[in-house]
Amino acid sequence: MNDSPLKKDLDDGSVTGLYREHAEWHVNSGEKTIHAKRMPGFFRTLKTATESLWLFFFVGAYLRWNGKQAILLDINNRQFHFFNLTILPQDVWMMSLLLLLLAMVLFAVTSVASRVFCGYFCFQTAWTDLFTWIEEKIEGPPAKRHKLDAAPWNAKKIRLKTIKHAIWLLVSVLTGISFTIWFEDAFQYWHNLLAFNLSLLEWAVLVTMVLFTYYFAGFMREQVCMWVCPYSRIQGVMCDQQTILPAYDEKRGEPRGKLRKGEALAGSKHGDCIDCFQCVQVCPTGVDIRRGQQLGCITCGLCLDACDSVMDRIGRPRGLIRYASLDEMEGHPVKKLYQHPRALVYVIILLLALGGIVYGLTHLGALTLRVAPERQPLFVRMSDGSIQNKYTFRVLNKTGKDLHVMVSAEGGIKNQIIVGAGQKQLVTHGKASTFTVFVKAPETNILKEVTPIEFYVSNTEDPTMRAEYHTVFNGPKH
Amino acid sequence: MSENRNADSGETTTGHVWDDDLADYTNQPPRWWMIGLAVSAIWVVVYFVMYPSIPIATSGTFTPGIGLPGSGQWTAIKEMEADQKDVDDVRGKFEKKLKDMAPAAILADKELSEYVSRSGKVLFSDNCAACHGQNGIGTTDKQGLFAPILNDDDWLFGGTVDQIYESIANGRQGMMMAHKSSLNDEEIKALAGAVSQGNPTATPLFTEKGCVGCHGADGKGMQAMGSANLADKVWRFAGTPEGIKYTIAHGVNDPGDKETRVAIMPNFTAAGKLSAVEMKKLAVYVFRFGGGKAADPAPAAQ
Secondary structure: OOOOHHHHHHHOOOOOHHHHHHHOOOOOOOOOOOOOOOOOOHHHHHHHHHHHOOHHHHHHHHOEEOOEEOEEEEOOOOEEEEOOEEEOHHHOHHHHHHHHHHHHHHHHHHHHHOOHHHHHHOHHHHHHHHHHHHHHHHHOOHHHHHHHHHOOOOHHHHHHHHHHHHHHHHHHHHHHHHHHOOOOOHHHHHHHHHOOOOOHHHHHHHHHHHHHHHHHHHHHOHHHHHHHOHHHHHHHHOOOOOOEEEEEOHHHHOOOOOOOOOOOOOOOOOOOOOOOOHHHHOOOOOOOHHHOOOOOOOOOOHHHHHHHHHHHHHOOOOOOEEEEEHHHHOOOOOOOHHHOHHHHHHHHHHHHHHHHHHHHHHOOOOEEEEEEEOOOOOOEEOOOOOEEEEEEEEEEEOOOOOEEEEEEEEEOOOOOEEOOOOOOEEEOOOOEEEEEEEEEEOHHHOOOOEEEEEEEEEEOOOOOOEEEEEEEEEOOOO | OOOOEOOOOOOEEEEEEEOOOEEEEOOOOOHHHHHHHHHHHHHHHHHHHHOOOOEEOOOOEEOOOOOEOOOEOOOHHHHHHHHHHHHHHHHHHHHHHHHOOOHHHHHHOHHHHHHHHHHHHHHHHHHOHHHHOHHHOOEEEOOEEEEOOOOOOOOOOOOOHHHHHHHHHHOEEOOEOOOOOOOOHHHHHHHHHHHHOOOHHHOOHHHHOOOHHHHOOOOOOOOOOOOOOOOOOOOOOOOOHHHHHHHHHHOEOOOOOOOOEOOEEOOHHHHOOOOHHHHHHHHHHHHOOOOOOOOOOOOOOO
16 A cells, blocks of 8 residues: 555645545455464463363263253254253243343453454354364465465375365364254264265255355355454444453554664664564464454454563563553553443343343243133033133143143132043143133122133142143123 | 447446446456356256246146156145145044044044044034034024024033034924914913023913923923923023013924024035034034033043
């Protein structure tokens, strides 16, 4: 951009500063592959550790519990198994609370410490990190990789590239398989896979996952964060003056300048930044953090490691690039964590969602009852003059075995009779069983057109296992 | 193409110029777009060859296409039939059992009676609801109830599932003579008053005029002949003194009285519209409205 006409116009003052932003606008749109340098350091170790949590993704589905898969999102049978817990579609409202909870955790963390998810946990970050690590092991450090990319095709290049892509594909296939086995029995799936006996859907899922992994982690890389991922954009706007994020201390660093041999740093007219570009070299998304917080920065902290190591070597204090809020960098008073109202609101909402989930999980219940009163006719006059209502009971049995229930009622009409109240009703496990119940009451006792009534069903063998439902008894108009 | 160029940049244009200086570049569409176009064109051909594609107006048929590998030539009719077969297979195992079972046995089988409750709904709506109302709530005309309510526990001809089946299969037609010539207005009024109170034996006329012959000494009716129970709270036609007077005066199904009440349950076997299995289903369906009576001896719990 330095020799562009616009730059010239800006410099000689013939256009307004409005255009300056555009002149300095630099966008990584993926023309150049970014080969980031890997440097050891605190944040590198932290990132490796957090990304390792994804190992559970590969092994977790093989956990067994009581002879069954411990964690199984059984979509075919519409059940979610989590160790002893079985969650049926009826309990899925907790899923929305879980999503709310996760969203709020994301919001709260982002408003406090910027894009922690992007930098340390995101699968795109983790898989890209793994893929570039493999690339470095095979093709060598960044300088060699750039050279290899530019070199003409020869036996060595073909050999290296083939090995690299083969390993990438292997990782992708493993990723695809590991994804699928969370949704069906892991061992059965492997059995079917090795026998080439998967269903069309299973093949489609596997191929889709493999291709996406291979393409996103191998080729798209930081472009996904730039242009594909909505979260990166959302998270960006959740940062404010109080949010700590990897930031370049402009006051300390500028004016930047190259360090000449033998030049004493003390008393130099330059700032602490020696313009060594190490922070850019290590950045997995190709960002120059010295330009300030920007879209491409996933806040992974690798530039902090790089800069600190340089500062150590030139004998300057660490932290030229450090986690700091805009307030701190601009010299405003730094507020305490609890003085961050937005983060507090997020925390309150996430606690509410958490409370809802805890309530839901502790009140799952083994039986669920739904009662539908007959709508046509609302009631029937019997030959002895009593009024009869008909109810359709739907009992969901969430236990592992069939059981019998008894029906009882509270409220309703004085001297009402539940026809066949002594009868046991079979309720098969894992699904809803329906049966009909009639309630009969003398007309003279019916004081209102609509009288509330509560029905109970209880397990005949274990009366503490019960469910209730509030509905109404309909009578004639007075 | 002649060499048309943009005066400023020197790019080749189509040569069309609007508004003095507006021109079209002759740029190629992007590569990905051209690939998409080519793939789509190939897909159209493949689709055209594989699937039915050309309707032939004169013969009312179509070119069948070469079909899909492994699953033959596709048509919408075949797909519909396959879907229908899925439904029939589910129903088939129930329907097969129903064929050889008596209504009471169907009722005793929890699974089968649940199945019948669902599939019977359509049959009832198509064949019964016109007179008995949706869900058996009865229908009325200006003279009172037109067809009996099937939800209550009062049955003219009996409420066991076998009796209900019989009513459907063979029809029912009770008969009550018109009494306007044999009773005077005072007598009719006295009888109607007693009956509307639910206590027909309160007037000696009930015995003297021979009502007991059909309705029984206690006025509770006889199911064998379909005479109504006059002592309960459910009315076949109307429970008001006026309505009861009308019934006494004009009778029910009396061929000698033009104004007589009409109460005929048609014979569904003779009508030939319903199969035996369908009538069994309806009997169980009606029984389960809530008024069905257990047979003697009591069958297994429903």
